[in-house]
Amino acid sequence: MTVAPPAPLNRREMIAERCRRSVAWRIIHTLGSLKLALLLLATIALACAIATFYESRFDAKVAQTYIYKAPWFLLWLGVLCVNLFAVTLTRWPWERKHLGFIITHYGIITLLIGAVIGSQFGFEGNVLLRKDQPPTDRLVTSRSVVQIQNLATEAFEVFPFDAAAIRPSEKRPRTFPIPDSTWQLVIDDSAPHLTPDDRLVPSADPAAPAGLALRFSSGMMAQDLTLPLLAGDPASRERDFFGLARLRLLDALPTRLPLKLTESHLILARYAPIVQGEPGATTGVTATLSPDGRTLEVTPPDGRPTALALPATLGRPQTLGGNTTVTPLEFWPDFTLVNGQPATASQSPNNPAVLLRVESPRLPAPGQDRQPTLEIALDGDRLAYQLLRGPHLVSRGTAAPGEPIRLGWADWIATPTAILPHAGIEPNLQPATPAQGGPPGFRAHLRGPDGQTTPPRWIASGDRADLRSPGPDIRLSYGLESRRVDFTLALTDFNVPRFEGTDTPADFIASVRFHDPATGRTRDDTARMNTPASWPGGWLAVTTGLNYKFSQAQWNPENLDETTLQVLFDPGWLLKWTGSLAICAGIFIMFYLRPKKS
């Protein structure tokens, strides 16, 4: 060991002495105290632990908003930095044995400064690339913003706001000032999913088409929703009903063939049967009568024969497979025609015959749609409807507003709520269940200086809506902020190799072409799992973090021509990794390379 500098008396006494003399040293020793360090370690650990349970219970955004990225937590990390810095000063003058200690503690400070720089000047986001798309210079950040534009003055302002994280409520609304106005935007509810809930509104325009609002309710599904239909353009005439059925508003109901096909068969034991039915259609049912006329054997098109005893089953409908119903109507032991009418010549089974009615649902043609449809035509203040399965009629009827229509789709019931001669559709949204899906969003209204308010309206992420008020009219946009960069990128190829003999992806390989329009430089790179693509690239950019890094983030199993890349631009990277290195090296020096006490 080197010769220690002439130590003033004793280290401990010297430190006590300087604290007595100077307030500054006293403050430094308080700020750098181990007691404060213990408090910081315990509280930060506890807060982080609680946050993970928050995240499990709610989601990552909530944990970030209330803990990890909350001002108090960041402030607490600031106090940690002060503590770390002060504690190194308390060891002044430094000796060789302090080397590891100082490196470690400064390493943590460096890392935290790097993190601050990264979050302030860096950029995290993603970009969706498609092979057939032209090069793009737009990246989507992970920051949600609200943009409010005053339509009169065109002044606009952007505020960071994430409804899913902040979760505004009527108790805790968020307000934003409207530029060039004394009015405010009030956000007082949020929803993880919003689904379209368009409304039928009367129109003053005499050219506007007639409209119909139908309320659909199902006790089984615990659902109640209203759908509007307009007799105008084809798009508003037809609606899909959850993929379950179709709704169609028509000027007049077309004639449809009934779903039930009815045939009458005269079956003779000794001769071929005589079948009467609809031309060009058949139920496919065949029947034979035993020579004694006591047993009728009926065979549906794809089922097993069923034997019916005669005359016991006369007049009784019998259900066979495939929803086919047969009813033996009449029986003649000794069939003959008297004056053109069927009759029996005797009671002995000389020529037994039976008249059979066959009812069967129409067989769908191969590839034919079996989806149910509700067809409606308006007729003054009433409506006429017919229910179809595939192209065939199941039932028909009329209804006035308030009169329910049994649809026969599970337990769904449709009730017309309004029939308007001239109507329009107002786009609207409403909160939905996770099963229904849809983008997240919030509910907003405008509030004037005197407390007057406009009707509330749901706004979805990625949406733009115009809100009108007696005061200003505004245009409100909500969604992830996008950012333009000074280079372009395009996806030239995307490959998903699979594990042998399976469909499980083994890797994701995106070939990306970067281009700088200013310098004309072009660079091809590939982003695969664990190896990102980067721009501008090169060791200097990579080590300093002044580099855009593109890592594989998401893929679409249905479309292998597109991929989503995560983008990172992190100017704090240099400090982060040097700080990290210092922490590890410092701990090692502290634990294992300390000079032995003499």
Added chain:
Amino acid sequence: MRPLALLLLLLLATATLPARALNVGPLETMPVQEGGRKKPYLVFAQENLIGLAGRTSIPLDGRRQPATEVITTLWLTPEGTENQPLILVENLPLKRALRLDVTRKWFSRQELSTNLPFLALVERAAAIRRANRDVRLTGLEKSADEVAARLARFDRLRSGEAFRIVANPAGSEAPWSVLPPDDPALTALRTAFQRGDFPAFQAAARTLRDTLAAQSPAYQPPAWKIALEAAYTHVHPFRWAWILYLAAGLTLALTSLRGRAPGYRIAWILAGLGLTFQLAGFVARILIASRPPVANMYESVIWVAFGAMVFAFIFEAIYRPRYFLLAATFAAILPLVLADSQPAALDASIQPLTPILRSNFWLATHVLIITLSYAAFLLALAVAHIALGKIILGRTPTAALYNYIYRTLQVGVLLLAIGTILGAIWANYSWGRFWDWDPKETWALVALLAYLFILHGRIAGTWGGFGLALGAVLAFQTIIMAWYGVNFVLGVGLHSYGFGSGGFSYAVTFVIVEVLFCAAAVIRHRQLRGRPSPQPA
């Protein structure tokens, strides 16, 4: 007379059925393509029976049948297997909901596929998943979904489509196919199997295996790999490891704690042998999978036991206090026995890496180092148990013993810090951000902070050796959370490839026992402090 003759014939027929466990012989080393790799038939059978029944052998027809026999029966003579109780239904609430006999573990395909409440639950689970692909099922739906997956596996086996044994001449990565049902080699095998003719069966199996191997020799997996995996499966090196550790620990506890005796040397040798078995097991897994053996919970549990043992050997070599070896044998036995006895929760199968882990460099650095830190903390926990145990027994641990805990914690803290930071750097490349409070990251940090808290309190003099020992036990609960809890309890975040379920009651019991143990130690410590310390003789 005729009925009697029939009965005799029937008796004769049953007598020729395989009465003892079937040895499938050469079939064991026939490669099968499944789950993204090629594995020996032996491993294929065991993994599939674990997938069906949760075990590598099950009681059937009044005797214990090994996986090879059960799976071969499904393949060659599937008639009637739909009535065999082969499918594990474990979850008690599910059994109650399905009105199944709660005392039974296994049920037949027939019983399940005609159980209307079960079908309704499976349909509901499917509906939930259709609505949201990423949703995590819970409760009955989750358990029913697991059983449905077993049923699907049963059907794949029963229909023969799982037995992909014919190499594809299109390339080494191309999907393999099944044998046509009328293949002569297969027919010979089936006939011999039906007759219960062992020699004929073995001969047919050899013919089948060799015929298949000769078809596309270029695309067959290397024979040594298949042989190695079959041998690894037969030997159970990790089971031998814990048996040897147990022997070492018992030897040490019974003999050498009373002074340096041959017992200490024997314990060294036994533990060394155990470590050799474990090392051999790792080498085998590395060679089979071509990657570091830390890709799932099972592997990390085994690796932690290994790490604890290695650290103990190093410390024991430096300090020779016996405590490390004693502590480590028991610290290693616990995870090894757990891994050996819970094949359903801790999946021992070797699987290809998920894309996100596909980097041997980062897997070997970040994951190995993090799990090594767990190993050091596990060793510290075990040494702390000796110290606290002494206190509970009314004796005062030496300062040296406390120092051993401190030394072990240092190793853990250094490795955890390095491992966590390496993880952040890997995340910077793989996920495109350095640190974003993912639950796994956060819990690694919480654990690090907890141990730093204990070390700093010791430096500050807020607590001494006893506090350190107490801290080594209590802070380990954060490791349990970071290691097991994030994957199995929280179940959120980006480390989802490691998620699983099961063992929750074990984990909670462990935590409660540890906390009670600490409480007992604290009470005893207070009592001892109040008493004048006895002078050592």
